[in-house]
Amino acid sequence: MTGRVVIVGYGMAGSRLASELRARDGDRKIVVLGAEPHRAYNRIMLSNLLAGKIDETQVELTEAAGHGVDIRPGVTVTAVDPVAATVTTDRNDTISYDHLVLATGSRAMVPPLPGLVPDPDRLPERVVAFRTLDDCRRILAAATGARTALVLGGGLLGLEAARGLASRGLDVRVVHPVGHLMNRQLDPAAGAVLARTLAGLGVISHLDAAATAVHVDADRVTLELAAGQILTADLLVLACGVRPETGLARSAGLTVERGIVVDDRLATSDPRIFAIGDCAQHEGQLTGLVAPAWAQARVLAGVLSGDRAGDRYRPQAPVTRLKAAGIDLAAMGDLGPVDGSEPAVEELSFTDPARGTYARLRIVRERLTGAIMLGDNPAVGTVIQLFDRGTPVPSDRRALLLGRAVGDRSGTPVESPALMPDAATVCQCNTVPKGALVRCWRAGARSVAEVVTATRATTGCGSCRDAVEGIVHWLSTADSAEVSG
Structure with a gap:
């Protein structure tokens, strides 16, 4: 062309x-x-x-x-x-x-509340929408010397902002109008475990809490809630969604x-x-x-x-990841109400709130159609691969829920790099399969940085970093005869 x-x-x-x-x-x-x-x-x-x-x-x-x-x-x-x-x-x-x-x-949405203007670039001082690099700079400037922060919105972006501010030592409260966090991706049980995990990390959640007004003075922000509660902080971050x-x-x-x-x-x-x-x-x-x-x-x-003029876009079911200090979450597929006419639906779940662990799988005709994986579970990579590829799930379902084969107390992941097929997707954002990492290694790459440069793996959300590093480590120690995928 x-x-x-x-x-x-x-x-x-x-x-x-x-x-x-x-x-x-x-x-x-x-x-x-x-x-x-x-x-x-x-x-x-x-x-x-x-x-x-x-x-x-x-x-x-x-x-x-x-x-x-x-x-x-x-x-x-x-x-x-x-x-x-x-x-x-x-x-x-x-x-x-x-x-x-x-x-x-897309552009950050500003809720229609008294005290706010619709334009995210014209918000009062100490109120910042979280969307762009400039927004991030404004939040960091406002957080300097601050001790408390409010985040309006308990979706993915709001929780990322809340965890980031809590990592800087601020006391953070998330205000969300729905009864559980990340309600678009999680069920109430997972949302409850996530809220408990966040509380242990310094982020308190106010749920079923609709904001009605914002007041800003020289050094404080006040948020009024429909139930009559009033919350104050040094900083208010808006994470209420985006508009194309x-x-x-x-x-x-x-x-x-x-x-x-x-x-x-x-x-x-x-x-x-x-x-x-x-x-x-x-x-x-x-x-x-x-x-x-x-x-x-x-x-x-x-x-x-023109070199692939016949290509057409075919959307793939997305995998949502939230991976921050102390939190590892993957949600995928449909976990909504089940059609009663489908007889081959399996629902499996495991909850350990004290350890911040929750796992839920929906299997239809031996295929994984939806899942939530929250907490430290080494099976998360295998679950994502099963979902993406539509391959049959293993007969031992509990191995996916618990992250290890039943009776195996070593905590060994369900699938090691040596057992992963070359077609298994490692980096979801860039659609990088294991085979591409192996080929890159064989072509002369000898470090994680060189593999990343050649394949773009890890350059999206970054949640596959551990998997890429594990595969590179395996490649560096395996005999050439074993690196066959």
């Missing part, structure tokens, strides 16, 4: 697409326009930055540098003209395109519902305009996770470059 591809958005989706296009043959010009004034960064790692475990350089993503790539951070696109095939920027530049990709992401950025698409006359509507090629209602990532709506669904965004970038790069 020749011509110019303009990518609007320099986040995790836009930067990955630029890298994918740059790696393919062809004479093309790639222009990337990012409203944020930073290099592309890993949004998933912001909670680690908030916790002080890493610095800003460690959240940066590798740029798609090289001939034919023009990256312009700090440039906002103000209009798209599909007839003229141009975009206009806030610097009064008009840029033509042969293909346009909208990777505009669709303004450019609407103004350009593209089909927009909750997100920008795309087909299997990621094309919008205009065949020269595409959308990927948080802003895209495929088959009525929004993604909001990095793995689907990167999968979309990979498919679209093949379509635009």
Whole structure:
């Protein structure tokens, strides 16, 4: 493919697409326009930055540098003209395109409460939405000298923020309007175990607690609750969900519902305009996770470059991970009400609140269709692989719940690297199978860093780091005859 591809958005989706296009043959010009004034960064790692475990350089993503790539951070696109095939920027530049990709992401939602304005960039001092790198910087600035914090929202993002602040020594309280934490991914029993675990880490949960108003004075924030309770703190973090950025698409006359509507090629209602990532709506669904965004970038790069023009995006059931100090959680699939007409449904669960452990599996016709794994359970990798691949579960179901074979007191994981098939996915975000790690090792990589550079494993949510390190250790000690997968 020749011509110019303009990518609007320099986040995790836009930067990955630029890298994918740059790696393919062809004479093309790639222009990337990012409203944020930073290099592309890993949004998933912001909670680690908030916790002080890493610095800003460690959240940066590798740029798609090289001939034919023009990256312009700090440039906002103000209009798209599909007839003229141009975009206009806030610097009064008009840029033509042969293909346009909208990777505009999403925006933090501000709840409609007295004391708050809808724009997350115009919130009162000591009130910050948690979404971007600049948000993270504002939270860290407000946390300097603070002793207490409130987090409004008990979903994944809110708990990441709460755990990060607690790691800095703040007393943190999470306010959530539903009866259990992470209600989109967890059942009430898992939510209760998670709340108890968080309490032991310095994060107290207020559940079934609807906020009604916010008051901010010189040095305190007050949150009023519907039940009449009043909570005060030095800092209030908003983690109330996100909304896809669709303004450019609407103004350009593209089909927009909750997100920008795309087909299997990621094309919008205009065949020269595409959308990927948080802003895209495929088959009525929004993604909001990095793995689907990167999968979309990979498919679209093949379509635009022409080297895999027949590729089509096929969504995979996502796996949600929360992995912070003291917490290890994986949730996947459907655990909603069961259709009574399905006779072959097995429900298994194990709870140990004192140890912060909860496991639940749903098996339908010998396939794992849903699971929650909370706490230290070495079977979590095996459970994720069974879910992703749709392979039959082992006959000893309890081995998955307990993380070891029944009667084995050694705590040996259900599956070691030597027993893992090459097709087993190790890094969910980047769809890296074990076989790719082995091939990388055979090609000359001799450290975790070299394997990561070659395969991109661990560069998404980072939760597969232990697994990648374990496989590299196994490769470094195994005889060549044993490294067969």
